[in-house]
Amino acid sequence: MATKQTIWPLEPHTAAKHQLLAQYLDAWFPILASFNKRIVFLDGFAGPGVYEGGEPGSPTIALSRLLDHPNFAKMHGTTFDFVFNEQNVHRFQSLKTQVAQIQSGRNPWPSNVRIQTVNQSFTTLGERMLTGLEGKPLPPTFAFIDPFGFKDAPLDLIQRLVKFRRIELFIYFPYNNVNRFSTAETLADPHLKALFGTDEFKNAPKGGAGSRKQFLHDLYQRQLHDVCGFDYVQSFEMVNADNHTGYFLFFCTRDLTGFDRMKTAMWKVDPAGGRRFTDVLAGQTVLFQEDVDTxxxxxxxxxxxxxxxxxxxxxxxxxxxxxxxxxxxxxxxxxxxxxxxxxxxxxxxxxxxxxxxxxxxxxxxx
Missing domain, CATH: 1.10.10 (Arc Repressor Mutant, subunit A)
Known part of the structure; x- marks a missing residue:
């Protein structure tokens, strides 16, 4: 996807990512609403809100999983704050249009659902949120951080945003881009150091694609665990139509129940192992699905x-x-x-x- 495009086609691995998000939010919203007066959904890279074929983007998916939830009426005592951020001005205008259409289609709009659309860099938004807290903790928050490339989600900022215990993180790790630059002395080095929070990426094996991939994967997972303080971190690999790993999604939480819920969503997307989706097999019908090998x-x-x-x-x-x-x-x-x-x-x-x-x-x- 060219970074200058405003709207682009929905690829199978993106649809799989959205499936993970939707299935998890189906469980997350009612569980959190049962004992919290306010919860937050943060989409740091919300995009245009729609795809070329009219398919919904992550902001629409998040809103619909709440508003169409069979138990939504029972959640009236909780305020839901949705923060949709998109830096690109053209995508932001599309995002605002999509959000407006959703709101106009529901009359009256539920008073306990509030939406804020923001046109800033994620770094600016994150720093502004931290400043606004004035030392107070964030309310329970699901942070969906899905940037283009590796320059816009520094680990230091992530660590400061998620230091509060009731924060969950679903974050994109751009393996394909990281792999391309991680062992060469390039202008990308400062960005990679910011991404990982260390320069250990330079120690990735230069030969052997599998060992190199595992090293970079494990390093990022370790940093999410050790630096960001998450008790539980699980990755999900996305393989493109060329049969190469494009990226990993990392789900991070400090709650074992939430961890089980996301892993369950991953097993639904990948019934064979709960770890991987490939565009190569997208749309193919599995005629004989064997039971899980335990x-x-x-x-x-x-x-x-x-x-x-x-x-x-x-x-x-x-x-x-x-x-x-x-x-x-x-x-x-x-x-x-x-x-x-x-x-x-x-x-x-x-x-x-x-x-x-x-x-x-x-x-x-x-």
Missing amino acids: SPLRAELLAHFAGQTVSIKEVTDFVVGKTPFISSHVKRKTLAPMQADGLIECPGQKTRGQYPDGTLIRFPDA
């Missing part, structure tokens, strides 16, 4: 909990927080077959193969 999870549980008796909660928290799998993979897909095979015992269990809260699971010695 044999790696079985082996990991046996190794990690060897010789221990632990609660079902401890097992589920480990699976969600420390493995690629999700909570729905734990009981029926993993523990029940393990119990049937005699690999685990459940002292005091009322019904074999069922694991309600409080269930204890005894793992054999290694």
Whole structure:
């Protein structure tokens, strides 16, 4: 996509990204609204709000997931602030038009939904938000940071914005661009250092595409964890029509339930592993979708909990927080077959193969 275009065609990987966003917001809005009087959705690079074929952009998707949510009426006690920022003036005008159309199409507009469209650089917006807080914490916020390239989302700014515990981050990591410049002494070096918050990107292996990609991926993930202070960080790889990795999306949170919800959305987009979408296979029908292979999870549980008796909660928290799998993979897909095979015992269990809260699971010695 040429950076000077105002509106462009919707590519399959972008549609997949929007699917992840939509599915997560379906859960995030009602959960946060149940115990918060105000929550914020921040779209730092909102774009024009629409695609060439009329498909909705991320601002429209975010608004529709709230306004069309079956439980929206029950969320009347929460104020929802949407901040849509777009620096490019032509895209910003398109964005304002799209937002106006959404608002005019709903009469009366709900008083607890407020929209602010901003025409600034993301850096300017972020600094202005931090100044306006005057030391107070941000309310619970979902920050969607999806820039063009690698020059506009410095880690230092991200770290200061997300330092408050109830902030979640969904951020674009432009692997293809980073890979191109990361080991050459170029004018891009200061931007890459700002992106990573370190100059360790220069240590990326020069040979071997796989090891190089893994190094850069792991470095950015580590910085999101260590510097930005997120307990849980999960990536999702987007592969373009040339079968090359274009970018990664990183979801970052300090809440295990939210982490499980986003990973669940990722497994819906990629039923084979929850980690990757490729344009090459976009639109193809899978005739025979095999069930999730949880044999790696079985082996990991046996190794990690060897010789221990632990609660079902401890097992589920480990699976969600420390493995690629999700909570729905734990009981029926993993523990029940393990119990049937005699690999685990459940002292005091009322019904074999069922694991309600409080269930204890005894793992054999290694």
